[in-house]
Amino acid sequence: MLQALTILSLLFLTDFTMAASEDPAELGAGLQNPGYEELPAWFKTSFLDLTEDVAEAAAEDKRVLLYFYQDGCPYCAKLLRDNFTDREIVELTRQGFDVIAINLWGDREVTGLDGKTTTEKKLATLLGVQFTPTLLFLDEAGKVVLRLNGYLPPHRFAAALRYVAERHERTGERFSEFYVRTNPREAEGDLHQEAGFLAPPLRLGDNRRKSPRPLVVMLEQPVCRECDELHQDVLRREAVALSLAAFDAAIVDVFSREPLQTPDGRETTGRDWAAELGIEYTPSLVFYDTQGREVFRTEGYLKAFHVQGALDYVATGAYRWQPSFQRYLSARREALAERGIQIDIMR
Known part of the structure; x- marks a missing residue:
């Protein structure tokens, strides 16, 4: 033997x-x-x-x-x-x-x-x-x-x-x-979970057929300092949490080989879907309408003002009439300033 x-x-x-x-x-x-x-x-x-x-x-x-x-x-x-x-x-x-x-x-x-x-x-x-x-x-x-x-x-x-x-x-x-x-800061090393988010195994196509709300998919990975900041700081802010409440939300590990269903009903894995979407950075936020069509995404490092702006940009349907997200943010900031509300966009 x-x-x-x-x-x-x-x-x-x-x-x-x-x-x-x-x-x-x-x-x-x-x-x-x-x-x-x-x-x-x-x-x-x-x-x-x-x-x-x-x-x-x-x-x-x-x-x-x-x-x-x-x-x-x-x-x-x-x-x-x-x-x-x-x-x-x-x-x-x-x-x-x-x-x-x-x-x-x-x-x-x-x-x-x-x-x-x-x-x-x-x-x-x-x-x-x-x-x-x-x-x-x-x-x-x-x-x-x-x-x-x-x-x-x-x-x-x-x-x-x-x-x-x-x-x-x-x-x-x-x-x-x-x-x-x-003395650099170490990442948490765990994929984040959020109460109220869609639970795996993700059936996003089924969700689109049933839900009247838009969907935001957060494409992340376990070792990701910016993902830590998103969940530990940005999403914990009251204004952001209120904007997020208008959405169904899901977290997808960009390296996972676990099966999932995409918003348009196809069967794949997190890894393959992230590659198909061309995701190069984490976290990336990809937004879908009620029909399962991608309508907007963010792929850069964003602070709370910009994350909330992206959520509202989609939730209000502003993306339909204002194709420039930056113009939308500028108008939003000006409107707040007229009401005496000053925003530090990098905070």
């Missing part, structure tokens, strides 16, 4: 290694490696000449971030799902770095910083990469400024981005010292 189990284990490892060494683009149309995770579209499409990449980044006052990954790596998936959908992280990364993804087992040709040609997997060996994800932050000379061996949660990862992008290593301050000094 032990011998049989050993043989099966070896076969499994051999199959996994063979699959991991293949490039998903070479597996044929519609085929992907098990565990493949799509990279953000804004990662750099590089010819993998690292000297050239470093020079191009420096010319734009950026630095290069090498991201070593492998398909089937759960912490690579977590990095892409939790970190690279966080609005602050995306903005920090796009402003300060050119991100180049390198497959730990890949065979693509790479020209290293020494000018020598190698492959992705050999480069990983040369750089001592043993874990995925491994992230190497390079300065303008191609020197490693900071190395992250493994996954960091969003608040720590954002601090690492700021440390390198702001060139704090030049002051002699270590990243650990910078992190303690800046």
